[in-house]
Amino acid sequence: MSRELMIFSGNANPALAHEICAYLGVKLGEATVSSFSDGEIRIKIEENVRGADVFVVQSSCQPVNDSLMELLIMIDALKRSSANRITAVIPYFGYARQDRKDQPRVPISAKLVADLISTAGTDRVLTMDLHAGQIQGFFNVPVDHLYALPVLLDYITKKKISDLVIVSPDAGGVERARAFAKRLQASLAIIDKRREGPNQAQIMNIIGDIRGKSALLLDDMIDTAGTIVQGAQACADNGAREVWTACTHAVLSGPALERLQNSCLTQVVVTNTIPLRGKEQACPKIHQLSVAPLLGEAIRRIHEDESVSSLFA
Numbered sequence: 001m002s003r004e005l006m007i008f009s010g011n012a013n014p015a016l017a018h019e020i021c022a023y024l025g026v027k028l029g030e031a032t033v034s035s036f037s038d039g040e041i042r043i044k045i046e047e048n049v050r051g052a053d054v055f056v057v058q059s060s061c062q063p064v065n066d067s068l069m070e071l072l073i074m075i076d077a078l079k080r081s082s083a084n085r086i087t088a089v090i091p092y093f094g095y096a097r098q099d100r101k102d103q104p105r106v107p108i109s110a111k112l113v114a115d116l117i118s119t120a121g122t123d124r125v126l127t128m129d130l131h132a133g134q135i136q137g138f139f140n141v142p143v144d145h146l147y148a149l150p151v152l153l154d155y156i157t158k159k160k161i162s163d164l165v166i167v168s169p170d171a172g173g174v175e176r177a178r179a180f181a182k183r184l185q186a187s188l189a190i191i192d193k194r195r196e197g198p199n200q201a202q203i204m205n206i207i208g209d210i211r212g213k214s215a216l217l218l219d220d221m222i223d224t225a226g227t228i229v230q231g232a233q234a235c236a237d238n239g240a241r242e243v244w245t246a247c248t249h250a251v252l253s254g255p256a257l258e259r260l261q262n263s264c265l266t267q268v269v270v271t272n273t274i275p276l277r278g279k280e281q282a283c284p285k286i287h288q289l290s291v292a293p294l295l296g297e298a299i300r301r302i303h304e305d306e307s308v309s310s311l312f313a
Contacts, residue, residue, distance in 0.1 A: 003053040003084050005303045008045070010058040010070035013275050016091065017057040019292030024300060029054075031077075033070055041066065043073045050082040053303050055126075057295075060094030060113075061251070061274040068094065068113065072120045079121030087124040087302060088117055089295060091273035092221075092249045096131035099138075114138035126298055128273055128291065129220045129248040144308055146298055148248040148271050149176075151289050153183055155269060156216065156246065163213040163241070165189050167206075169231045177218045189215070191231050211239030221249035222270070225256035229263045236264045250274050250286070260285055 008029040009017030021028045030046035056078070058071040071088060078086050098109040110132075117125065118140050125139055128146045136143040156164075164186040168177035170193055181188045189208025215235040222228050222245070232243040243265055250270035252260075257280055260268055268286045270276075276288055294311065301308045 003051060003303075005055075005299075006049060006052045006083075007055045007057060007299070008074060008078070009056070010067060010074060012059045012061055012067040012070065013057065013091065013272070015275055016059075016272050016290075016292055016295075019272075019290060020057060020089075020296045020299065023293050023296030031074065033074070035066075041069045041073050043070070043077045045074075045077050045081055048081075049078055051084045053085050053087075054078050054083040055087045055089050055299050055303075057089045057091070059090060059092040059274055061092050062253070062277075064094050068116075072116055075117070075120040075122055085123045086121055087126055087299075088122045089299065090117075090125060090127045091291065091295065092251075093127050093130055093135070096135055099132045099135055110135050111138040115140075124302065126295070126302065128295070131220060144298060144302065146291075146294060146308075146311055148273070148289075148291055148294070149180060149183075151271060151291055151294060152218075152246045152248075152269060153180065155287075155289055156184065156244075161214045161216070161244070165208065165210050165213045165215050165240075167191060167208075167210065167215050167217045167231065167235060169193070169217055169219050169227050173219055176220070180216075180218055186216075187213075191234060193227070193231075206234055206238050210235055212241055215240040215243045217243065217245040219245070219247045221251050222247050222256060222260075222268070223251040224254045225252070225259040225263075228268075229259045229265070232263055232265050242266045245269065247271075248273060248291075250276065250280070250288070252276075252280055257283060 006029045008031050032044040034042045060068045095109040095113045125143045166177045166181035166186050167189045168174045169191050189210050192205050217231050228245050235243045246269040271289050271291045298308050
């Protein structure tokens with residue numbers, strides 16, 4: 001007997017969950033996701049899931065802790081309701097920036113969150129553009145790690161930007177930028193920066209020729225936008241004709257929106273792994289792309305026990 005495919009969502013990104021359901025031609029599972037008066041998360045699955053192949057779509061975005069607890073409690077509810085297999089679909093995996101002990105007396109919170117998700121009853125994890133690839137190894141269950149590169153690449157290709165140079169905002173993003181540049185047959189540049197504290201970065205110099213060219217800053221996320229805005233200004237100061245940026249996760253916390261609006265950036269291309277809120281939706285510089293077809297296809301292949309390797313490119 002084939003298992004029924006069922007998709008549920010918390011409150012973090014219901015719009016993305018609906019898009020995924022539309023791609024797959026299934027309806028979003030019915031669940032009550034609310035809270036008690038003291039703030040405790042309350043979950044109730046409103047339909048039968050016994051023996052089903054269940055996917056829970058939930059990014060750990062703002063409010064981060066509530067989103068994470070919704071995911072954990074929903075997984076527990078599904079497990080206790082006799083779901084056959086539970087896959088946590090986490091388009092944006094939060095708590096990923098503390099993935100190692102880089103100084104004394106700090107946690108490895110990425111490992112802690114991975115343990116919580118596994119312990120809750122998850123059989124498999126589907127995620128996108130982890131802050132550090134080695135986080136896959138923190139899980140004791142299979143992890144399918146997708147990249148938004150094909151979605152971003154398709155958009156940038158259609159824009160037909162002349163004299164394009166792909167710029168990595170730091171040394172850690174060189175591999176991502178090089179892969180992007182190779183597919184576009186564009187040149188590559190690297191920004192050498194020195195981080196002075198959390199959410200603070202000082203631009204040092206640019207390695208590579210960008211004078212008279214269109215620069216595209218490529219990163220996995222934009223949080224407070226300090227790195228991206230400083231990088232864009234450094235590109236402009238070094239003679240770039242125009243500066244674009246593309247990233248997967250639009251965290252956009254604190255002064256991010258104001259910084260982007262007042263920057264020299266021509267356009268900020270992001271995906272909907274994290275939903276845009278309020279003024280972010282109205283910002284003329286921000287253009288959002290959907291990763292629903294990519295995630296939807298991965299879910300279909302996982303459900304039908306097909307290979308998802310071709311989606312990792």
